[in-house]
Amino acid sequence: xxxxxxxxxxxxxxxxxxxxxxxxxxxxxxxxxxxxxxxxxxxxxxxxxxxxxxxxxxxxxxxxxxxxxxxxxxxxxxxxxxxxxxxxxxxxxxxxxxxxxxxxxxxxxxxxxxxxxxxxxxxxxxxxxxxxxxxxxxxxxxxxxxxxxxxxxxxxxxxxxxxxxxxxxxxxxxxxxxxxxxxxxxxxxxxxxxxxxxxxxxxxxxxxxxxxxxxxxxxxxxxxxxxxxxxxxxxxxxxxxxxxxxxxxxxxxxxxxxxxxxxxxxxxxxxxxxxxxxxxxxxxxxxxxxxxxxxxxxxxxxxxxxxxxxxxxxxxxxxxxxxxxxxxx
Amino acid sequence: xxxxxxxxxxxxxxxxxxxxxxxxxxxxxxxxxxxxxxxxxxxxxxxxxxxxxxxxxxxxxxxxxxxxxxxxxxxxxxxxxxxxxxxxxxxxxxxxxxxxxxxxxxxxxxxxxxxxxxxxxxxxxxxxxxxxxxxxxxxxxxxxxxxxxxxxxxxxxxxxxxxxxxxxxxxxxxxxxxxxxxxxxxxxxxxxxxxxxxxxxxxxxxxxxxxxxxxxxxxxxxxxxxxxxxxxxxxxxxxxxxxxxxxxxxxxxxxxxxxxxxxxxxxxxxxxxxxxxxxxxxxxxxxxxxxxxxxxxxxxxxxxxxxxxxxxxxxxx
Ligand SMILES: Nc1ncnc2c1ncn2[C@@H]1O[C@H](COP(=O)(O)OP(=O)(O)OP(=O)(O)O)[C@@H](O)[C@H]1O
Ligand code: SF4
Ligand SMILES: [Mg+2]
Numbered sequence: 001x002x003x004x005x006x007x008x009x010x011x012x013x014x015x016x017x018x019x020x021x022x023x024x025x026x027x028x029x030x031x032x033x034x035x036x037x038x039x040x041x042x043x044x045x046x047x048x049x050x051x052x053x054x055x056x057x058x059x060x061x062x063x064x065x066x067x068x069x070x071x072x073x074x075x076x077x078x079x080x081x082x083x084x085x086x087x088x089x090x091x092x093x094x095x096x097x098x099x100x101x102x103x104x105x106x107x108x109x110x111x112x113x114x115x116x117x118x119x120x121x122x123x124x125x126x127x128x129x130x131x132x133x134x135x136x137x138x139x140x141x142x143x144x145x146x147x148x149x150x151x152x153x154x155x156x157x158x159x160x161x162x163x164x165x166x167x168x169x170x171x172x173x174x175x176x177x178x179x180x181x182x183x184x185x186x187x188x189x190x191x192x193x194x195x196x197x198x199x200x201x202x203x204x205x206x207x208x209x210x211x212x213x214x215x216x217x218x219x220x221x222x223x224x225x226x227x228x229x230x231x232x233x234x235x236x237x238x239x240x241x242x243x244x245x246x247x248x249x250x251x252x253x254x255x256x257x258x259x260x261x262x263x264x265x266x267x268x269x270x271x272x273x274x275x276x277x278x279x280x281x282x283x284x285x286x287x288x289x290x291x292x293x294x295x296x297x298x299x300x301x302x303x304x305x306x307x308x309x310x311x312x313x314x315x316x317x318x319x320x321x322x323x324x325x326x327x328x329x
Numbered sequence: 330x331x332x333x334x335x336x337x338x339x340x341x342x343x344x345x346x347x348x349x350x351x352x353x354x355x356x357x358x359x360x361x362x363x364x365x366x367x368x369x370x371x372x373x374x375x376x377x378x379x380x381x382x383x384x385x386x387x388x389x390x391x392x393x394x395x396x397x398x399x400x401x402x403x404x405x406x407x408x409x410x411x412x413x414x415x416x417x418x419x420x421x422x423x424x425x426x427x428x429x430x431x432x433x434x435x436x437x438x439x440x441x442x443x444x445x446x447x448x449x450x451x452x453x454x455x456x457x458x459x460x461x462x463x464x465x466x467x468x469x470x471x472x473x474x475x476x477x478x479x480x481x482x483x484x485x486x487x488x489x490x491x492x493x494x495x496x497x498x499x500x501x502x503x504x505x506x507x508x509x510x511x512x513x514x515x516x517x518x519x520x521x522x523x524x525x526x527x528x529x530x531x532x533x534x535x536x537x538x539x540x541x542x543x544x545x546x547x548x549x550x551x552x553x554x555x556x557x558x559x560x561x562x563x564x565x566x567x568x569x570x571x572x573x574x575x576x577x578x579x580x581x582x583x584x585x586x587x588x589x590x591x592x593x594x595x596x597x598x599x600x601x602x603x604x605x606x607x608x609x610x611x612x613x614x615x616x617x618x619x620x621x622x623x624x625x626x627x628x629x630x631x632x633x634x635x636x637x638x639x640x641x642x643x644x645x646x
Contacts, residue, residue, distance in 0.1 A: 058547050082555070090553035103548035105562050106642055107569075117552045152641045168552070 005175055005208045006032040006055070009069040012232075013050050017063035020281040024050040026232035027068070029307065030210075034175070037202055037209040039219035039240070041255070042229035043277055048212040051229070052178045055210070056089050073175050090169075091121045093176040099185050100165040104153040110164045111149030114171050121172045136167040139204075140197060159190035163197065170205060177202075179211035183218065191215075195222050216256070220244055225313070228252045231278055231288035233304075238314035248316045248324045250293045287319070295320045334634055341630050348622045349401070353394050356615045384410070384612070397615070406616035411608045416616035419601065424620055426496055427590070427597030429504065431582035433518040438525030439575045445526075446533025446571075453538055461530060468527030474588040477520040481592075484516060491515050494594040517593040521586065525578035532574045536567040569640035576632035580625045 013025040025047045032038055040048045053059050055070055057077060070077040073092050080088055097103035105113060114133040115126055124132075130149075137145035140163040153161055162182060169177060182198065183191035199222050202209050213219050219226055220240050227237040228251065236249035247253050254273040275292035278284060286301035287293070293300070297320065305317045318324065381387045384407075385396060400407065406416035442465075449461035485493035492513050496504070504510060540546070540563050549559050583598070590599035598617050605614040637643050 053547075056551050058551060086553045086555045088553070089551055095548075095551040097544065097548060099544070102544040105545045105549065105566070107565050107640065108562070109641075113552075116554075116558075120553050120558065154642060172553075 002033055003074075004031040005034045005036075005073055006030070006210065007069070007071040008051070008055070009071075011051065011054060011068035011070060012066065013047075013054050013059060014065045015059075015063060016065055017060070018281075021065070022280045023283055024232055024280055025054065026283070028229075028232070028234055030227060030234060030237070032176070032208045032210060034208055035202070035206050036225065037199075037211070037223045038225045038227060039223035040210065040212045040227050040229055041214070041216060041219055043273075045277055045280070046229040047232040048229055049180050050232075052095070052180050052210065052212060055176075055178060056093060056095055057085060058095075087121070090117055090174065091172040092174055093178060094169040094172070094174045095178040095180065096162070096165045096169045096182050098181040100161040101153055101158075103165065104161070104168075106153055109150050109152055110156075110168070114149075114168050117168060117171045132171070133167070136171060137164070139201070140164070140167045140170075142167070158186050159194065162186060162190075162194055166194075166197070166201070170201065170207075173205065175206075175208060177207050177209045177211075179209060181212050181214065184214065191218070198222065216244070228255065231283065232280065233288065233317060234307075234315075235289070235318070236316045238311075242311075242314055246325075248310060248314070248321045249318050250295050250320075250324060251289050253324065254292070287317075295323060330638070333637065337630060337633055341626055344626055345623065348626060349398055349619055350394065352615055352618045352622060353397060355618070356611055357390060357393075401616075401619065406619070407612035409610055409613045411604070411610045411613065416612050419613065420598065420616045420620045423596060423598045423601040423617070424624070425504065426595065427583060427586060427599065428624075430514060430518055430521065430590075430595060430597060431579055431586065433514055434521035434582055435525055435575060435579040437518060437522035438578065439529055439571075441522070442526040442529025443533050443571065445530040447537055449530065449534040450537025450541065453534075458534075461534070465527035465530040468523045468530075471523065473520050473523055474592050476523060477517065477589055477592040480516050480520055496596050517589055517595050520593075521582055521589050525575070525582065528578060529571065529574055533567060533571055536570055537563060540566045569636045569643075572639065573632050573636045576628055576635070580628045583624050583628075584621050 008028050008030040011025055011028040012023070015022040015024055028047075028051055030038070030051075040051065042048055050059060054066065055072065055077065057080075059066070066078060068078075072088075075084075075088060075092065077085075077088065104110070108116075111130065111133050114136065115129040118124060118129040118132055119126065122129075133149055134145055137149060142148050142160055142163050148156065148160070148164070153164075156164065162185075166182075177198075179198070183194050186194060195218055198209065198211075201207065209222075211223070223240050225237065226240045226243040227234045228243065228249065229235070230251050236243065236247065236252045243252060244256065247256060251273070258273055273292055278288050278291070284290065284301065286299075286303055287296070287305055290296045290300045300319055305319045307315045307317050308321060309315050310321065378387070385393055388396070397407070404417055406420060408414065409416050409419060412419070445461040445464060449458040452458055481493045484491045493516070496510065496513050546559060546562075549562055554562075585599075586595075586597060587599035587603055589595070590597045591603055594600070598621055601613065602617050604610070605617060
């Protein structure tokens, strides 16, 4: 097996800014091979964005406590110094956001923002950086690219903006692209175009992509593997097909069942499972899903279940994973 | 862009007309005989009527307004009743002095206001922020003529570092670029700068805090920009509003300097207005107000244009 590009080990992130500490991420283990695409799914508030941001150390450091390990391309991200961190962000790993209108500086043209990012990381002239920006705009298939480089973010449509954001994220040829719900804010037809574009670029650049989505259909389409998050933990991870066809965690089963007839229609958001996720400021000692789980037993409420390997690359955190297969039938 | 500027310039013409009408009306509505300061108490009715005709006070108001406006457009604001000199010359010399003082005060206020505002916005709720907020509250609420007197007592009377009054040595009111003249500006300019400093500090603090809370700042960090790189973006985002506030403050200082100019005997428009009011010198009063109002209108125009040029989010339609 090749050396993984990304390795998260027992990552925890606790926000300490409020009256009570909020345990947003509680021991996440995840690896990505070079060139692999992994989708993170789960209900709102399950810690997907916080996990993603921690890989770039974008969570507010003075108001959070972080433990565990984040290794990306051989770098120990949590121990990088300020200058090392700035050199890592954007060049090794970069990020695209849900709403590019909010994530781009409104008073700089898109071209200037890309040129700035390139010049920040590489010793190239502004003219060369400009040429590269134009090339990137063409690669993400923005029509009349030269003119669009001069545009401000608010002068573009949502789909074009997200393409520009992708171009910006790829400007310094990173190895890892983090995408936080890259298509949620877009129209259904544009969503598909952007997803297909991401998949093409992934092949072209040899990228690894870790992306967050609420759209299981999209995840199956694009991702090699899927990881299901609940209350700050990955409760099940497997290749995309296995997750959809043979899920073994009650939460994953609930997620899939709550979709109309289990049909994998694109553009459909996850329906909620009865009950609500636990208070992250006051997590139960046992399995965080116990209150909503149809298989919950007394043992589930005392200690959290550890990750268990069911088959190659299929991991699940549930005491009763042996019984779930039967429940599904 | 040029079309936008052209349209904005055309829009100011009716505003200027309205402003001149208000200037004229304000001065003429106020009660009292305009000739009282020039005529001896025992002047004959004959003399009074002659004088009235000479200054045009015997005509109807619309006639007086039309005539005054017509001459004003040609640069003739009439003659001062008290001194007999051309109002335009007096007002322009005074306006130059006021403008110079107000501009220096605005620059001082802008520089320090931005400094305090940026520090306070970056380190919100720290002691630096609280100190800066306290200073800006004091700056806005302290009566500035009082501050002016305190400064005069300390730096002129006690320490003897700076002159207390006037615009130049020996009461000269013309401007030369030398230390003698600059030193006369220091105390009034500092006194005058306190209010814009407080207002700009507050504005910039709020702006910086709002900008730093926006998601694009995280986006900038995700691209590998360091604090200096992010700061450049914060400045560019804050600049249009901060400069607009600065322009408006300059406008207020131009019009509101009567007290400070009186305290420091600064030969500016405030000083002139004060004299014109007490001597009931109608042509001088009218001319001064008109010139100040025009400055204000032009300044607003400049602020609008500059803001539109700097901020791509403003519609130029
Ligand atoms: N900067 C922060 N300070 C305090 N709490 C935070 C911060 N960022 C996130 N949280 C909390 O962490 C928890 C997880 O948030 P996160 O944004 O990761 O959820 P998510 O899985 O991305 O949900 P969604 O699908 O709605 O985007 C939430 O309860 C959120 O309120
Ligand atoms: S550990 Fe128990 S409560 Fe948790 S998901 Fe499994 S069966 Fe349900
Ligand atoms: Mg999220």
